[in-house]
Amino acid sequence: MSSIKIECVLPENCRCGESPVWEEASNSLLFVDIPARKVCRWNSLTKQVQRVTVDAPVSSVALRQSGGYVATIGTKFCALNWEDQSVVVLAAVDKDKKNNRFNDGKVDPSGRYFAGTMAEETAPAVLERHQGSLYSLFPDHHVKKYFDQVDISNGLDWSLDHKIFYYIDSLSYSVDAFDYDLQTGQISNRRSVYKLEKEEHIPDGMCIDAEGKLWVACYNGGRVIRLDPETGKRLQTVKLPVDKTTSCCFGGKDYSEMYVTCARDGLDSESLLRQPEAGGIFKITGLGVKGIAPYPYAG
Numbered sequence: 001m002s003s004i005k006i007e008c009v010l011p012e013n014c015r016c017g018e019s020p021v022w023e024e025a026s027n028s029l030l031f032v033d034i035p036a037r038k039v040c041r042w043n044s045l046t047k048q049v050q051r052v053t054v055d056a057p058v059s060s061v062a063l064r065q066s067g068g069y070v071a072t073i074g075t076k077f078c079a080l081n082w083e084d085q086s087v088v089v090l091a092a093v094d095k096d097k098k099n100n101r102f103n104d105g106k107v108d109p110s111g112r113y114f115a116g117t118m119a120e121e122t123a124p125a126v127l128e129r130h131q132g133s134l135y136s137l138f139p140d141h142h143v144k145k146y147f148d149q150v151d152i153s154n155g156l157d158w159s160l161d162h163k164i165f166y167y168i169d170s171l172s173y174s175v176d177a178f179d180y181d182l183q184t185g186q187i188s189n190r191r192s193v194y195k196l197e198k199e200e201h202i203p204d205g206m207c208i209d210a211e212g213k214l215w216v217a218c219y220n221g222g223r224v225i226r227l228d229p230e231t232g233k234r235l236q237t238v239k240l241p242v243d244k245t246t247s248c249c250f251g252g253k254d255y256s257e258m259y260v261t262c263a264r265d266g267l268d269s270e271s272l273l274r275q276p277e278a279g280g281i282f283k284i285t286g287l288g289v290k291g292i293a294p295y296p297y298a299g
């Protein structure tokens, strides 16, 4: 029997926390605060957090094999040197769409950095529709575009056998799957594996666990849900004491803990009083299932 424990480990007051990534080498959690233009690194042993401010909204961060990190900043795929806080642009997308920015991103099992774009929001989930696209940055820094017409490009991950790519366009209220060719980075045969229920609100960030089940953070739903992508059934709901849960990843010893990011933006003052930990980093233990290590960008 597992007893689930949920605690706010870092009261960071993120306007929109996103893209949690566990870095085993430093026992740290990386994450971003998109509108605050910050990449943060929280050391789970010392409880210290370091922050790097960049010059545009930063929507995702990932490990890099050759050291440092990669991040999606504005509409650019960038390399981030943590030591001197310098940023180098690797590639740019959506040059004809001045109001666009990247949103969620993650590295595939062979080291390509996937990330999608969206129009900038005027309020949470209020934006010009169909402006986004999904891209990946190959290790040689060339960019592949998969499709356009995306509203809010969000959660992404790959099946344990690397043959399926899971993807969320938030305003479709659906978790989708594609066949995935790891050799070429091609996707095909899009289908829905789960449609969110009304009280689950908007699907946002996502990660896979060591049993191949998907965990989806539900924006406005104040929860993460565990889905079986093979049966299309929800297996578990874990509620958090904040409404705007944005993303999740596994980390800690053997990837046995789950970390969840969330947002403060969009909450009125009354809601903020009821959920003072909004924008913090949450740790969930006792789930009884582990995650897998994040893949580093190979370029």
Ligand SMILES: O=C(O)[C@H](O)[C@@H](O)[C@H](O)[C@H](O)CO
Binding pocket: 016, 018, 034, 103, 104, 121, 123, 124, 125, 126, 152, 153, 154, 170, 202, 203, 204, 205, 219, 246
């Ligand atoms: O973090 C994201 O994915 C978006 O940038 C956010 O703005 C919200 O999560 C979105 O509004 C909810 O769908």
Ligand SMILES: [Zn+2]
Binding pocket: 018, 103, 104, 154, 155, 204, 205, 246, 247
């Ligand atoms: Zn998101």
